[in-house]
Amino acid sequence: MELFRNTNFDFLGKKWPFIILSLILTAAGLVSLALKGGPRYGIDFKGGALIRVTFTQRPPVDKVRAVLDAKGLNADVQEVQGKQEDIIGIDVREDKALQTARQNIVNTLTAAFGQPANGKYNVNAGGADALANQLRLPLQTAGVSMNDQQVNELAANIIGYRTQHSGLVRNLDDLRSVPGVTPQVLNVLKQQLYPDSLAVIGVDQVGPKIGAELQHKAILAVLYALGGMLVYIAFRFEWIYGAAAVIAVFHDTIITIGLFSIFNKEISLTVVAALLTLVGYSMNDTIVTFDRIRENLKLLRREKLEPLINLSVNQTLSRTVLTSGLTLLTALALFLFGGQVLNGFAFALVCGIIVGTYSSVYIASPILVFFNNFMEGRKHPSASVSSAPRSGAPKTPAVAAPKASKQNVRGGAAKVK
Amino acid sequence: MQRNIKIKAVIIVAVILVCIYGVIGLPKSKAELVANWKHNIHLGLDLSGGTQLVMQVQLQDAFKATADTVIERMKEELQKDGIPFTTIDRNDPNSLETADKIEIDVKGVPVAKTGQFRSTVSDQYSDWLLTPINSTDYKLTMKPTEALKLKQDTMSQTTATIERKINALGLAESSVQPTGRSDAEAELLIQLPGVDDPAHVKQILQTQAVLEWDEVKDGPYNTREEGLAKHGGILPLGTKLVPTLIRGGQQSWYLVSRSAIVRGTDIRDARASQDSTNGRWVTNFVLDQQAAKKFENYTSNNIGNRAAIVVDGQVISAPTIQSRISDSGMITGATSQEEASDLALNLRAGSLPASIVPEEERTVGPSLGADSIREGFRAGLAGLIAVVIFMLVYYRRSGINATLALVLNAVILIAALAYFDATLTLPGIAGVILTIGMAVDSNVLIFERIREELRAGKAVVAAVDAGFSKAFATIVDTHVTTVVSCLFLFIFGTGPVKGFAVTLVIGLVANVFTAVFVSKTIFDWELSGKRQVTALSI
Numbered sequence: 001m002e003l004f005r006n007t008n009f010d011f012l013g014k015k016w017p018f019i020i021l022s023l024i025l026t027a028a029g030l031v032s033l034a035l036k037g038g039p040r041y042g043i044d045f046k047g048g049a050l051i052r053v054t055f056t057q058r059p060p061v062d063k064v065r066a067v068l069d070a071k072g073l074n075a076d077v078q079e080v081q082g083k084q085e086d087i088i089g090i091d092v093r094e095d096k097a098l099q100t101a102r103q104n105i106v107n108t109l110t111a112a113f114g115q116p117a118n119g120k121y122n123v124n125a126g127g128a129d130a131l132a133n134q135l136r137l138p139l140q141t142a143g144v145s146m147n148d149q150q151v152n153e154l155a156a157n158i159i160g161y162r163t164q165h166s167g168l169v170r171n172l173d174d175l176r177s178v179p180g181v182t183p184q185v186l187n188v189l190k191q192q193l194y195p196d197s198l199a200v201i202g203v204d205q206v207g208p209k210i211g212a213e214l215q216h217k218a219i220l221a222v223l224y225a226l227g228g229m230l231v232y233i234a235f236r237f238e239w240i241y242g243a244a245a246v247i248a249v250f251h252d253t254i255i256t257i258g259l260f261s262i263f264n265k266e267i268s269l270t271v272v273a274a275l276l277t278l279v280g281y282s283m284n285d286t287i288v289t290f291d292r293i294r295e296n297l298k299l300l301r302r303e304k305l306e307p308l309i310n311l312s313v314n315q316t317l318s319r320t321v322l323t324s325g326l327t328l329l330t331a332l333a334l335f336l337f338g339g340q341v342l343n344g345f346a347f348a349l350v351c352g353i354i355v356g357t358y359s360s361v362y363i364a365s366p367i368l369v370f371f372n373n374f375m376e377g378r379k380h381p382s383a384s385v386s387s388a389p390r391s392g393a394p395k396t397p398a399v400a401a402p403k404a405s406k407q408n409v410r411g412g413a414a415k416v417k
Numbered sequence: 418m419q420r421n422i423k424i425k426a427v428i429i430v431a432v433i434l435v436c437i438y439g440v441i442g443l444p445k446s447k448a449e450l451v452a453n454w455k456h457n458i459h460l461g462l463d464l465s466g467g468t469q470l471v472m473q474v475q476l477q478d479a480f481k482a483t484a485d486t487v488i489e490r491m492k493e494e495l496q497k498d499g500i501p502f503t504t505i506d507r508n509d510p511n512s513l514e515t516a517d518k519i520e521i522d523v524k525g526v527p528v529a530k531t532g533q534f535r536s537t538v539s540d541q542y543s544d545w546l547l548t549p550i551n552s553t554d555y556k557l558t559m560k561p562t563e564a565l566k567l568k569q570d571t572m573s574q575t576t577a578t579i580e581r582k583i584n585a586l587g588l589a590e591s592s593v594q595p596t597g598r599s600d601a602e603a604e605l606l607i608q609l610p611g612v613d614d615p616a617h618v619k620q621i622l623q624t625q626a627v628l629e630w631d632e633v634k635d636g637p638y639n640t641r642e643e644g645l646a647k648h649g650g651i652l653p654l655g656t657k658l659v660p661t662l663i664r665g666g667q668q669s670w671y672l673v674s675r676s677a678i679v680r681g682t683d684i685r686d687a688r689a690s691q692d693s694t695n696g697r698w699v700t701n702f703v704l705d706q707q708a709a710k711k712f713e714n715y716t717s718n719n720i721g722n723r724a725a726i727v728v729d730g731q732v733i734s735a736p737t738i739q740s741r742i743s744d745s746g747m748i749t750g751a752t753s754q755e756e757a758s759d760l761a762l763n764l765r766a767g768s769l770p771a772s773i774v775p776e777e778e779r780t781v782g783p784s785l786g787a788d789s790i791r792e793g794f795r796a797g798l799a800g801l802i803a804v805v806i807f808m809l810v811y812y813r814r815s816g817i818n819a820t821l822a823l824v825l826n827a828v829i830l831i832a833a834l835a836y837f838d839a840t841l842t843l844p845g846i847a848g849v850i851l852t853i854g855m856a857v858d859s860n861v862l863i864f865e866r867i868r869e870e871l872r873a874g875k876a877v878v879a880a881v882d883a884g885f886s887k888a889f890a891t892i893v894d895t896h897v898t899t900v901v902s903c904l905f906l907f908i909f910g911t912g913p914v915k916g917f918a919v920t921l922v923i924g925l926v927a928n929v930f931t932a933v934f935v936s937k938t939i940f941d942w943e944l945s946g947k948r949q950v951t952a953l954s955i
Contacts (some may be wrong), residue, residue: 002868052785095774127614133754159613163466167784201782203615210471210777214911221910225902232901236894273844273917276906277851280921283902284855284895288862291891319865323858326807330800330850345847 004318011313011361012306012369018362022251025355029258036261042268042344045215047208049090049102056170056197058084059113067112073105083166085201093208106200113198120194123169124162131155135192142188154180167201218272222279226250229283237290244367245286248359252282256351265344274345278352281327285320286360292316293368305372309365324357422945425938432930433825436832457835461842461916462779464793466786467610468619471596471777474603477516478771479571480559481507484519487542487557489676491523498537500530504654513603517564521545521557528552568602574770576605581766582622588612604776615780617759625729625772626763628684628702629677630712630746633723633735636671637661644670659725661732662750671732673725679704679712685744687764689757692749698757700748702764709744717741728760793846800850804857812864814954818939819860822931826856829927830920837923845920852924855895859932863888864955877953881940889933896925 033039043050064077064086076089088105092098121134132155139146146154157178162169172190175181181189206214226246233242253275260267292312300308313320331353335346440457444450462469484507495502503525510518526534534555538547544563548556559567576593583591588609596604612618634656638644644658645651652658655675660668687702704712716724716738725735726748733748751757781789805823809816830852834841867884875883899921906918944953 006872052782054784095776099775126617127612130614130617130755133758163613163783163787165784166788167782199782200616202785203778203780205775205778207471207473207776217909217911218914221906221914224905224909228901228905229898232898233894236897270843270847272914273847276914276917277847279902280851280899281854283898284858287895287898288858288891291894295887295890315869316865319858319861322811322861322865323854326804326857327854329803330854333800333803334796 002318003321007314007317009314009317010310012310012365015362015366018358019366022255022359022363025255026251026258029255029261032258032261039257039261039267040264041211041215042266042271043089043204043206043211044269045211045218045267047093047098047206047211049092049098049203049205051088051090051102051105051200052080052085052202053088053106053109054083054085054167054199054201055113056084056168056195058086061086064088064109064113068105068108071104071108073101073108075101075105095207098205098207102203102205109198110196114196115194117194121192122196123158123172123189123193124167124196124199128152128156128159131158135188138188138192139185142184142191144182144184144188150180154178154185157181167199168197169195171195214269218269222253222272222276225276225279233287233290237294240368240371241290244364244371245283245290247367248286248364249279249282249356251363252278252352252355252359255355256348259351260344260348263347265347268344271344271348274348274352278349278356281353282356282359285324285357286364288316288319289313289360289365293365306369309369313361313365320357320360324353328353422938422941425934426942429935429938433828436828439832439835440828458831459834459838459840460786460790461840461845462608462610462786463781463843464786464790464841465610466781466783467608467612468615468778468780469609470607470619470622470775472605472607472622472773473513473776474572474575474605474773475771476513476568476571476603477510477519479567480510480516480519480564482770483559483567484521485676487545488521491521491538491542494537494541495534498533500526500534500537502526517559517561517568519559522550523555523557524553526553526555571770572603572605575773578767578769579605579607579622579773582762583607583609585762585766586618586621588618605773611783613783615782619775619778621759621763623773623775624759624763626760626766626768627680627729628764628768629727630679630715631659631673631677631725631727632719633725634672634674636673637669637735638671639669641670644672648672659727659730659732661735664750671725671735673727673732677727678715678724679708684708684764684767687761689751689754689761691754697749698751698754700751700757700760700764702746702748702761704744704746706744713741713743789843793843797846797850801853804853808857808860812955814943815864815867815940818936819857819864821939822860822936823853823856825935826852826924826927826931829930830924833923833927834920837919839919839923840916841920842916844914844917848917848920849924851921852928855899855925856928856932858895859888859892859928860936862891863932863936867953867955871953871955878944881937881944881953885933885937885940892929892933896929900925 058079061077061079065075068075068077068088074091076091078087078089079085080087088109090098090101090105092101121131123131129152132152135155136148136151139151157180158169158175161175161178165174169175172186172193172195175189176186226249229249230242230246233245235242256275256278257267260271265271289312292315293309296303296308296312296315300311303311328350331346331349335343335350440454441450442453442457444453488505488507491505495505502523505521505523507522508518508520510516523534531552535547538545538555538557542557544560545557546560548558550556572595579593583593588611590611591607591609593605593607595602596606607622609615609618634653635647636644638647638658641658641660652672656672657675658670659673660670662668685703685705687700689698689700691697692699720738720740723735723737726733726746728748733750748760751760801823805816805820808819808823812819830849833839839845863884866888867880870880870883871877903918903922903925906914907922910918
């Protein structure tokens with residue numbers, strides 16, 4: 001099976017619409033960023049807390065908001081799709097106030113949506129040790145013959161059951177299936193325990209100082225990584241290739257961050273991981289194209305750069321479509337079905353793969369053409385040969401002096417600096 | 418040719434065996450296999466469930482406590498030497514940044530006693546710098562070297578105490594260490610994997626467990642304001658108002674001496690037990706020798722007076738001293754066995770020299786971690802199956818080749834994680850996704866190249882050779898570029914970024930091996946047996 005065979009699309013001939021589209025996207029993203037005062041950072045970067053609460057039956061989100069608002073607790077409530085869970089975000093930037101706000105929110109939710117305790121112990125809070133301590137005496141009193149070890153095991157099994165069921169025991173009768181729960185034991189459990197209808201299953205809390213530092217470090221790491229790639233590509237190809245590749249990757253990142261701003265999505269640490277992934281994908285894509293260009297420069301020395309790039313892109317087209325298509329499919333699946341938590345991650349990947357694929361063709365390659373035309377126009381208006389990369393140094397003088405052209409490039413580079 | 422393939426095959430099989438051994442060991446049963454897997458593959462807190470805390474140690478507490486001790490000693494010393502003074506007090510630095518700005522102010526030392534005062538202070542308190550403010554008043558500040566030493570001591574004591582608490586809780590795999598961030602010398606990173614009750618653990622870690630016996634001067638009052646009003650709005654020198662625990666919504670306040678009779682930093686033992694008379698849970702403690710002697714002295718002289726047991730700034734009880742007490746005491750008022758045994762645990766572990774405040778907390782409940790793994794595994798598997806099906810349809814027989822390389826890549830990646838003792842986290846999984854993407858890409862690159870060569874009319878064997886060698890240059894470039902970027906991410910990145918970089922580098926190295934070496938060997942093997950190969954299923 002083959003999708004593409006000997007294609008001959010004039011990619012670079014249609015570069016302008018795409019470059020303009022890129023500029024529009026970049027501008028739109030930057031305008032959105034400017035209007036909104038920078039990216040919308042998640043709590044990882046600005047400080048705050050996220051509380052993940054699971055319910056046996058999730059109350060309507062409006063009701064949750066209303067309950068919190070009534071107590072004057074300013075929180076952002078999000079439903080987790082496909083699950084009985086809410087994520088509650090607290091936008092407080094001071095350590096102690098954050099702690100209090102967090103406690104208040106949990107207390108308020110428990111009061112509003114929880115079950116009455118009636119002096120019993122909540123089986124949906126606390127760990128196995130606490131539960132064992134709670135049960136030891138009543139089991140003894142009820143005449144259940146269990147030693148310490150057995151009580152500990154029983155408690156661990158009950159907590160294990162809870163873990164397997166998304167963190168909530170819905171009904172004490174459900175515990176019948178847990179090893180060690182005999183009808184006699186179940187009676188004791190029913191006397192001593194009650195299952196609350198909500199539980200906190202995860203908390204992320206970041207102080208503002210750490211947030212600012214994480215932000216700073218993440219940006220620095222990415223910039224250094226880009227610099228490192230530039231140097232390596234400059235070493236393997238020519239410096240303009242490195243610059244073109246890095247500009248293309250930078251373009252992808254800026255557009256993706258812009259799209260995050262336009263769609264009002266939060267940038268969290270997970271999103272940063274996705275941005276790093278897309279930098280990797282886009283760079284990979286660009287290098288595959290560049291590699292083919294370099295190879296063709298060696299084979300077809302008389303060819304002008306623009307048709308040569310077109311040829312190279314056409315030759316690598318089926319690989320580009322296959323690879324990008326496959327990865328895009330996976331990312332799209334993750335975006336559509338991956339749930340709330342991975343949503344930002346998958347969104348970044350989807351944007352990144354699309355933008356990263358076309359940037360190799362329409363951003364990185366045109367930069368080579370523009371630079372080549374610029375150098376030729378300035379130095380040797382008559383020369384027709386492109387900038388041959390280092391490894392393409394000629395062995396025969398038969399063809400139109402690519403060596404001279406290479407020196408031109410060098411000279412040009414020095415001037416540009 | 419044949420020999421060559423055999424050697425290559427042996428290398429590949431050896432690598433596979435080493436990898437499988439690294440992941441599952443030599444299991445004798447299914448249970449053992451699962452146990453070995455769990456032992457070798459470390460899941461990060463975000464996957465296994467657990468809590469990660471970044472705690473800021475409030476060093477100013479240690480500075481204040483040190484100054485308080487100095488003040489107490491100095492008062493005794495000066496009285497003994499017959500040097501009068503009006504007050505000795507300290508300032509109250511309230512933040513980490515101002516901790517070493519601690520100052521002790523000595524006021525009202527008569528001019529005639531200046532020389533004697535100066536020599537006493539410089540003899541006894543060489544850690545401090547004495548600066549005269551005027552003829553009778555002085556200021557003591559801590560020497561910078563001593564301040565630094567105090568900071569370091571406080572940090573190491575805090576770390577040790579938290580470690581003792583963690584051990585007492587039986588959390589074997591937990592760790593406490595400095596965060597490793599250059600400007601954060603007062604921060605500790607505490608990792609508690611697999612904790613089923615993070616809130617409880619956090620509460621225990623944060624409990625400072627400073628036990629004091631204070632002299633009760635007055636009280637109880639119903640409110641703080643009442644206590645203040647009774648003394649004309651200003652507390653008598655050397656006293657403080659301390660609240661009791663809130664019980665049944667009730668809280669009262671006591672006026673106690675600011676300096677403790679006994680500070681229970683050195684407790685020999687503490688245990689929870691049930692009071693035989695009323696069945697309530699209490700915590701018994703035994704003081705160490707030095708503290709016991711001091712306590713015995715005090716109680717024998719103050720029979721009939723009241724003393725308050727204060728834990729972490731809250732009055733637990735304020736009993737009347739009935740008789741001479743030497744080394745043991747009892748703390749009542751626990752509402753449950755858990756409360757009593759938690760307190761005992763904290764007293765045994767020793768008190769923290771400074772309070773700790775959480776700066777960052779990431780808690781993933783065990784159920785959430787289990788869900789993440791389940792979902793991630795499901796999504797990853799679905800993606801992998803889709804890719805494999807596509808490769809088989811698109812490249813037919815050669816697709817099998819690619820699939821084998823892909824699976825082997827995954828095996829090597831997991832094995833390398835096990836051998837390097839690396840931890841798999843969510844961002845690490847992002848690295849795995851990129852690795853799989855690049856692995857697929859490598860195969861596609863090679864196969865498309867072979868097809869091109871075949872189209873150009875080359876014979877099968879030559880086309881395969883040419884396809885591999887031409888694609889190789891591209892694969893090296895893409896992989897090395899990514900490895901270079903990972904290097905920078907690893908050096909300059911923080912936790913999650915680092916995890917991403919580590920898995921990605923391992924995956925890339927594995928990928929060069931599987932896509933180029935293994936895949937080529939399989940092709941060679943397929944083609945070697947036949948004399949004249951005219952068609953390739955690709």
